[in-house]
Amino acid sequence: MAKADQQADRVDGEITFDHVIPAKECYGLTLAPGQRLRIIDIEGQQVMDTVWLSAADPADHLSVMWTNFLNKSWKITKGHTLYSIRCNPLADIVEDTVGINSSTGSYCSEAANRVRFDVPHTRNCYDNLANALAGFGIEKRQIPEASQFCAFLNITYDEDGTHEVLPPTSKAGDHIDFEARADVLVGLSCCPQELNACNNFKAKPMRVMVYEKG
Numbered sequence: 602m603a604k605a606d607q608q609a610d611r612v613d614g615e616i617t618f619d620h621v622i623p624a625k626e627c628y629g630l631t632l633a634p635g636q637r638l639r640i641i642d643i644e645g646q647q648v649m650d651t652v653w654l655s656a657a658d659p660a661d662h663l664s665v666m667w668t669n670f671l672n673k674s675w676k677i678t679k680g681h682t683l684y685s686i687r688c689n690p691l692a693d694i695v696e697d698t699v700g701i702n703s704s705t706g707s708y709c710s711e712a713a714n715r716v717r718f719d720v721p722h723t724r725n726c727y728d729n730l731a732n733a734l735a736g737f738g739i740e741k742r743q744i745p746e747a748s749q750f751c752a753f754l755n756i757t758y759d760e761d762g763t764h765e766v767l768p769p770t771s772k773a774g775d776h777i778d779f780e781a782r783a784d785v786l787v788g789l790s791c792c793p794q795e796l797n798a799c800n801n802f803k804a805k806p807m808r809v810m811v812y813e814k815g
């Protein structure tokens with residue numbers, strides 16, 4: 602086992618859930634305040650799109666706009682907090698071995714893929730996230746359409762205002778950890794994009810763990 606994998610297995614507390622999400626697939630889970638979610642890049646260069654909703658009031662969901670504004674940063678990483686559309690804290694990022702994520706709200710959808718690549722009917726994160734939370738009574742229209750936090754998504758912003766999607770810098774065993782600040786529903790999409798460098802042109806599996814801090 603590689604050293605990075607061993608580090609990914611090591612948590613400060615007790616693991617209560619450990620699951621591999623296959624390539625292009627999704628998963629939904631709940632977290633109570635204080636519970637931690639670790640997302641592990643198993644092979645490297647894979648993005649996980651996440652959406653966060655208050656379990657008590659799913660309409661109060663993640664806002665990347667308020668998250669960026671309240672953290673005074675476009676580069677959301679360890680030490681920052683995910684905020685909802687009503688500025689309620691949903692989760693703190695307590696570890697991030699990559700340090701490059703996207704909180705632009707952009708992610709892959711059938712419509713976006715059609716416009717960007719002229720390819721219809723692609724597997725995409727928006728549909729995945731809707732499927733991930735369907736079992737919790739969440740309808741697709743309740744999934745925020747422009748407010749995802751994309752772990753390890755590497756978008757550059759150039760001085761002239763243009764941006765570009767580059768391959769993730771994450772390596773096998775890299776991970777990001779969130780600690781819930783409220784009861785939350787979390788949708789996870791192992792990004793199925795293979796039409797650009799988002800996942801370096803190949804969708805791969807990811808691993809998720811829930812643990813209680815010791």
Ligand SMILES: [Zn+2]
Pocket residue numbers: 650708709725726792793794
């Ligand atoms: Zn995606």
